Amino acid sequence: MKLYNTLTKRKEEFVPLHPGEVRMYSCGPTVYNYFHIGNARPFIVFDVFRRYMEYKGYKVTFVQNFTDIDDKMIQRANEEGITVKELGERFIAEYFIDADKLGIKRADVHPKATDHIDDIIEFIKKLMDKGLAYQAGNDVYYNTMAFEGYGKLSGQNLEDLELGARIDINESKKNPMDFALWKGQKPGEPAWDSPWGKGRPGWHIECSVMATKYLGETIDVHSGGQDLIFPHHENEIAQSEGASGKPFARYWLHNGYINVDNQKMSKSLGNFFTVRDISREFDLEAVRLFMLSSHYRNPINFSRELLEQAQSALERLYNARNNLEHLLKDAPERPSTDEEKQFLDKLPGYTDSFEKAMEDDINTADALGVIFELVREINSNIKPGQSAEVIRAALDTLKKLTGILGLLNKQMGSLDDEIEALIEKRQQARKEKNWALADKIRDDLKEMGIILEDTPQGVRWKRL
């Protein structure tokens, strides 16, 4: 499998550090609000990466943190009149509600910064011992000048960075590019005891600490949005490699932004949509399909129209699956005919093409194209009366591939007797050409959320 590695600026063959295992860390949300769809992109695309690696048989250990202490957390908690801890707990719960609807699997570990204060302190001590950090007042800073590789991820050197940097008013730093590992307590802020006085961790340190704790000093994959390349991930490298003397992450994966009107969507610009807001109008699975319909490193524009397109595309997928499930119920268990076997022989080709797309730096857009080609193949070939073997094989392939992308999560389910009876009654009416009654029943069922379709192969239903 090839992955574009931000560190080397090339596609590289993925070779895990430990054969058969993948250890990956992805930067999670700061839990001071509902997350927006810009945040959702990395959650979704790296969830797909994880699912694909699991599908390929790797033992994947996936860690995604919650940042539950920082300036924004403190500010928001004050506005709400609650503690930072309460705020964090609330929005962690909200995160899972939205993430579940987006089809994002739980990470193996979802560590919180505030649960790792002791580990963070130990880590900072280690950096100080190595001369990579210094205390200034009640703060502790990372000494960027002392770390040789600083800038290697973002492709910049310290001098260029400083030229572009705003004048830093914090005169206690030795160098403007130095960043806080530990921030001394200010009035009204939550704080923990430390060798440098009461305070709280800086933002970057938590990821180095938790990634190391749960995955080891060298991990396989570290991922996040492109805007984290600098300074966040650059700083993580400085911290982690400074402390361990070993490479931190072997592959750095970064997704592109979501734009609105061709402008970056971000919290600071205020032009963002939360996933929660979107969920009131759209099926979040359509949002997922939308995210996967272009390559993860390309920027994508967000709009209602595009979401509607994705919704329609999703329905095409569901129709294909549901039709197969309907057919399977009555499919005869018998040996497949030669013609049916010809169809069966075509199925593995779609899996191959799908994998080929995924192996090329997680090309979900291409992979999705393969799924739609499979859908057409299925729709053109599958008819009532075909062997259960054929229908089952088609269904299995479709479910397998959509499952890797985390799509088609809603089960078709079954109908209760009352509705079955209504459908039967309508069939009788149709037989008698009582169209008025038949249409009335169909309308009534629609009110109840059941849509009927009279196909040449008989009546079918699906949920609204």
Add this chain to the structure above:
RNA sequence: GGCGGCAUAGCCAAGUGGUAAGGCAGAGGACUGCAAAUCCUUUAUCCCCAGUUCAAAUCUGGGUGCCGCCUCCA
């Protein structure tokens, strides 16, 4: 100023040397009591110019336009 990305049909989007996947929307047709679903047909000189090559959307050079990072941010 330093670093980086993008430009393919009405919309979205793959494709990185051999005359353009797929989805959405539209048009025509088949099927159908109607509707829906489904199938078939149909819609692109790949931003511009020059070059390399038997052959370029794909490589090289130049240009134009748009965007991002260098500051909290996915």
